[in-house]
Structures are given as structure tokens and as C-alpha cells.
Amino acid sequence: MDQPIRLGVVGLGLIWQAVHLPNLRGLRDRYSVTHVCDLSPSLAAATADELPGTVARSTDWLAVCDDPDVDAIMFLTPGDHAPQVLGALRAGKHVLVEKPLCVTVREARDLERAAAASGRVLQVSYMKMYDPIIDQAREAVASIGARRIVRVTVLHPADAPQFEHVNLRRPDDADQATVDADSAYAFGRTGEALPGAPPALRRLYWNPLLGSVSHEMSLLRALGIALPTRFEAARAWPFRLDAPAGEPPCLHGSADLGDGSTLELSWAWLPDYPEYTEEIAIFGTQGRLRLEMPGPYLPAHRAVLHLERATGGIRSSTTYRAGHATGFVREVEAFADSVIDGAPVLSTAAGAAADLACLQQLVAAIAAGNGITIGTEAAA
Numbered sequence: 001m002d003q004p005i006r007l008g009v010v011g012l013g014l015i016w017q018a019v020h021l022p023n024l025r026g027l028r029d030r031y032s033v034t035h036v037c038d039l040s041p042s043l044a045a046a047t048a049d050e051l052p053g054t055v056a057r058s059t060d061w062l063a064v065c066d067d068p069d070v071d072a073i074m075f076l077t078p079g080d081h082a083p084q085v086l087g088a089l090r091a092g093k094h095v096l097v098e099k100p101l102c103v104t105v106r107e108a109r110d111l112e113r114a115a116a117a118s119g120r121v122l123q124v125s126y127m128k129m130y131d132p133i134i135d136q137a138r139e140a141v142a143s144i145g146a147r148r149i150v151r152v153t154v155l156h157p158a159d160a161p162q163f164e165h166v167n168l169r170r171p172d173d174a175d176q177a178t179v180d181a182d183s184a185y186a187f188g189r190t191g192e193a194l195p196g197a198p199p200a201l202r203r204l205y206w207n208p209l210l211g212s213v214s215h216e217m218s219l220l221r222a223l224g225i226a227l228p229t230r231f232e233a234a235r236a237w238p239f240r241l242d243a244p245a246g247e248p249p250c251l252h253g254s255a256d257l258g259d260g261s262t263l264e265l266s267w268a269w270l271p272d273y274p275e276y277t278e279e280i281a282i283f284g285t286q287g288r289l290r291l292e293m294p295g296p297y298l299p300a301h302r303a304v305l306h307l308e309r310a311t312g313g314i315r316s317s318t319t320y321r322a323g324h325a326t327g328f329v330r331e332v333e334a335f336a337d338s339v340i341d342g343a344p345v346l347s348t349a350a351g352a353a354a355d356l357a358c359l360q361q362l363v364a365a366i367a368a369g370n371g372i373t374i375g376t377e378a379a380a
């Protein structure tokens with residue numbers, strides 16, 4: 001393929017406007033946007049008019065799948081992406097899809113099979129796996145002796161202050177019936193993922209687990225750390241099994257990683273906290289490391305890795321900083337490499353299935369801490 005990949009984009013909200021649109025401007029040799037789609041017709045039209053060349057616009061993602069001038073589709077919509085991804089693969093399109101890929105392990109496996117059968121690329125947008133710091137961090141993880149403690153901490157502020165620098169377009173002409181139907185579909189799948197779980201636990205699985213903590217699962221995998229198959233203990237607070245929908249709770253889970261180390265996972269909803277903060281600290285018998293990951297909306301924020309070691313009586317302390325190519329830029333470059341040259345995909349549907357199975361175990365442990373037993377699709 002000598003020409004740029006002809007790209008269709010479905011969902012033109014925050015992540016498109018704040019991240020992918022500016023990044024694609026720097027990748028015009030690789031991509032040319034030929035079709036944009038949003039439930040808001042005015043947003044689709046305004047976006048198409050501002051892009052270079054002739055750009056089709058639509059409000060139904062099936063029109064993008066049917067467009068012969070589209071080679072690959074970016075799905076940037078909320079909700080369960082399984083129906084869209086399946087439709088696109090069946091139409092012969094390559095797919096880059098925002099997390100969460102889907103809600104159930106069953107869907108993730110179906111998509112993995114559909115991608116293999118179609119011969120098309122399916123890449124999940126777990127951008128942290130593509131961060132420029134990751135190779136160095138993986139090496140660091142392998143250099144600190146036997147792992148003993150893996151501590152993941154996320155401090156999550158409210159969303160809006162994180163992108164106050166983005167002049168976000170959010171017209172109010174999107175088809176609300178479709179928004180509601182998509183959201184009901186996704187919530188229905190949480191019942192399949194967690195048989196017998198009350199709504200409060202299903203909501204918790206949807207957000208923050210699929211919405212945010214799934215990134216931590218993908219990051220652990222990228223660092224070469226196998227995900228736990230169960231959590232010994234977990235709790236959510238403030239939280240009640242009969243709580244109505246509202247702000248997400250804070251979470252903590254402890255799990256044996258099966259390699260002599262323990263995972264301590266903490267995720268805190270702190271609406272007025274000044275900055276999104278994400279840290280992975282790993283303590284080993286010969287050293288320790290601290291990896292600070294950037295939030296999604298500030299391209300100048302870069303990952304930082306602190307590594308301390310003791311080898312042969314010498315103690316060393318080194319700090320690494322990622323360059324300015326963000327994980328988001330790297331992931332779309334990697335997608336182009338896979339589409340054009342067949343390079344293997346790093347963030348696969350199989351990886352997403354592993355994340356879903358692990359997060360279901362976290363919900364089961366929180367349920368147990370609240371005195372109830374629930375099923376998990378993954379365990380069944």
C-alpha cells in the first residue's frame with residue numbers, strides 16, 4: 001500500500017478532538033481521513049468540512065463499514081464496541097478501537113476469532129502499552145531481582161478539569177434514542193459478565209473497572225507481569241450493594257501474582273484532586289522502580305521511570321524520561337505498520353479478554369467482602 005490508509009472515524013467527541021485529530025495531522029503520510037461519522041449530524045458535517053480533501057459524513061457506523069473508500073475504521077464511541085467491530089471486520093475493514101473493547105470475555109474471544117478469519121488487523125487502543133517508556137520499564141522490571149510487591153496507584157480526578165484546555169465541540173443534536181439503546185446494550189452485557197450481580201456491582205464493573213482500571217491491566221501485561229487469576233481481598237468505598245447510580249467509589253484489591261509477589265491495586269476517585277496520577281511501583285530483592293504514567297489529554301506530560309538498584313556492592317539510582325512521541329501517537333503508527341506491513345499487534349483482543357477476566361475476579365472479591373457470592377462469566 002503506497003497511498004495513505006483511507007480512514008473512517010466513528011465517534012467525534014472528546015478523544016477524537018483532544019487527541020486523535022491533532023495526532024493525525026502529523027501523520028498525513030500514513031493516513032487520510034475519508035469518512036467521519038457521529039450521531040450528531042452537525043458534528044459530523046463540521047468535522048468533515050474542516051478536514052482536507054473530500055470527506056464523507058454520516059450518522060450511522062454501518063455507512064462507514066459499507067464505504068468502499070475506507071480501508072480502516074477507528075471506533076471512538078462509548079459503550080460496548082463488539083457489534084461495531086464485528087460489523088467492520090465482516091465488511092473487510094481494519095479496526096482500531098477504543099477501550100473497553102467489549103464487556104464480556106465471550107465477545108472478546110469472538111472478536112479475536114473474527115479478526116483471524118477476516119485477515120484484517122484488530123488493535124485495541126490501550127495507548128499506555130505503546131508509551132515510549134515501556135521498553136525501558138520492561139528491562140527495569142527484569143533487573144531488580146525477584147519481585148515481591150507490585151503496587152499500582154491511580155488518583156482519578158473528575159474528567160472535565162483534565163481537558164479544560166480543549167475547546168470541545170459538543171452539539172446537542174445527537175440521536176438520544178440510539179445513545180440510550182447503546183448504553184442499555186452495554187449494561188445488559190455486564191449481567192452476562194457477572195451472573196447474579198446486583199446493579200451496583202455491574203455499574204462498578206463498567207466504571208471505573210472497564211472505563212479506567214482496564215488500562216492498569218494492559219500496563220501490567222506490557223511490563224511482562226501476568227495478571228492474577230483471583231483476588232484474595234478487595235473492597236470498594238464508599239459503597240453499598242443497594243447504592244443508586246452516582247459517582248464511582250474508591251477501590252483496593254490484593255492478589256497473589258503467583259511468582260512470589262503480591263499485587264496491591266488502589267484506584268481512588270478524588271473529584272477535586274488537581275491532577276490525574278498513575279504510578280506503578282515494583283519492589284524486588286535487588287532494587288525497586290517507580291513508573292509514573294501521564295494522563296491522556298496533555299501531550300507534554302511524559303512518562304517518568306525511577307530505577308534504584310544494588311548490584312555488586314554498588315548502589316545506583318537512575319531516572320528516565322520518555323520522549324515527546326506519546327503512547328497515542330505510537331499506537332496509531334503501530335496500527336499503520338500492522339495494516340501496511342502485517343506487523344504483529346501488541347494490544348490484541350486476546351489481551352483484552354485477559355483484562356476482562358481479571359476485572360471480573362476483582363468484582364467477585366468486592367462482592368465477597370460485602371457478604372455475597374456472585375458468578376463470573378470467566379470462571380464459568
Ligand SMILES: NC(=O)c1ccc[n+]([C@@H]2O[C@H](COP(=O)([O-])OP(=O)(O)OC[C@H]3O[C@@H](n4cnc5c(N)ncnc54)[C@H](O)[C@@H]3O)[C@@H](O)[C@H]2O)c1
Nearest residue numbers: 011012013014015038039040076077078098099100174296
Ligand atoms: N484511551 C484513553 O485514555 C481514553 C480517554 C478518553 C476516552 N476513551 C474512550 O474513547 C471512547 C469515547 O470517549 P469520549 O470521551 O471521546 O466520549 P464522548 O462522549 O466525548 O464522544 C463520543 C462521541 O461518539 C458519538 N457517538 C456515540 N454513540 C455513537 C454511535 N452509535 N454512532 C456514532 N457516533 C456515536 C457521540 O455523539 C459523541 O460525539 C470511549 O470508549 C472511552 O472509553 C479513552
